[in-house]
Amino acid sequence: MRYLSFRRPNGEASFGQLLHHDRVVDLGGAGGGTLAAALHAGDLERRRQGDTFSLEDVVLLPLIPNPGKILCVGLNYATHVAETGREQKDHPAIFTRWADTLVAHEQPMVRPRVSTDFDYEGELAVVIGKGGRAIPKGQALQHVAGYSCFNDGSVRDWQKHNIQFTPGKNFPGTGAFGPALVTPDEIPDLGSQRVVTRLNGNVVQDQPVSDMIWGVADIIAYVSAFTPLSAGDVIATGTPGGVGAKRNPPLWMKAGDLVEVEIGVIGTLKNRIIDEW
Incomplete structure (x- = not known):
């Protein structure tokens, strides 16, 4: 479905x-x-x-227009860990987004007026279908309603103002989510689905979901240990290597650009970039 x-x-x-x-x-x-x-x-x-x-x-509309929680995983592909020069940790990096940062498929993502360092991050999104707390890893996938595409658009200079990611991840209109919730029965092999990001038709990210350091069940077990999950909560599972900030020269999204996040049978999320008014 x-x-x-x-x-x-x-x-x-x-x-x-x-x-x-x-x-x-x-x-x-x-x-x-x-x-x-x-x-x-x-x-x-x-x-x-x-x-x-x-x-x-x-x-x-954004697939879940007003989720109670949007939990994002950072540094979840070894290629992205390597390009950032960071050390791989024993636990996932978790940060949050707010609902008013989200736009839908084919709605514009907004580059804020205070920055030109607007970066793409194609990701697999997980939508929780059944809530719970301290969910065992072996039962975690029973709590998944389905999957979708996510673009965790990042305002890199604001992300780096301090050690916390929050400002660079929460400008209004910088995150895209959709188009559809695809139920697990529609996806014969989640791990083989490739997270492919294209900017103006050029492939800038391309890795299979199986390359994630922490899989969906690991993430659900980890985050539900510290916060209860509810139906409709969203988990963005992290981006592969190839982000614009780590290219030479950096590759930033600008007004008029078309960014697409395609994940196999799950679908394709498309958004134009506009400047904040």
């Missing part, structure tokens, strides 16, 4: 199931509803079907 969050033609926010790549069956019910709420209720597959819309007639 593939699910989307969107605005109906009348402007109401809702969510639904994607059919044949060009039709959306509305599952939000009267007054709209959210994908996160349906995951929390555990009734996503039993939702009463509403109107069917052409994909062209709806406006996509």
Whole structure:
């Protein structure tokens, strides 16, 4: 199954199931509803079907428009650890994003006015379907609702103002998320799916998910040890090597650029870059 969050033609926010790549069956019910709420209720597959819309007639929203938590993993591919010159640690680096930093598929990512050092980071996103605390690694994948694409756009100079990542990861409109939630049964081999980032058609990142230092189950077990996870929470699992900041000269995203994050059968997330007004 593939699910989307969107605005109906009348402007109401809702969510639904994607059919044949060009039709959306509305599952939000009267007054709209959210994908996160349906995951929390555990009734996503039993939702009463509403109107069917052409994909062209709806406006996509970030896959989970208002997640309770967005947890991001840093330095989770050895190639990225190496290019940063950092030492590989015994535990994953975890930082947070805020919901108002997210934009949807085919919405513009915003380069802030205070910086030109705007970098791409293509990543696999995990959406939690069943909450829990201190989840054992062996049970962790049972808590996954599905997967999507994520671009953890980074304002590098602000990220490096001090030892914490937070400022460089939380400018409004700098993170992209979508287009669809793809359920695990649609992905025969998650590890073989390649995280490919293209900037203006040129491949700048390309590695299989299997190259992650900490896999999805490891990450869920680790983060749920210190914070409870809830349905609709999002985990961005880290970016491969090839980021713009570590190229010579650096490769920054600028207004007019097209950035794409493609992850095998999971889909492709596309965004243009604009400058902050």
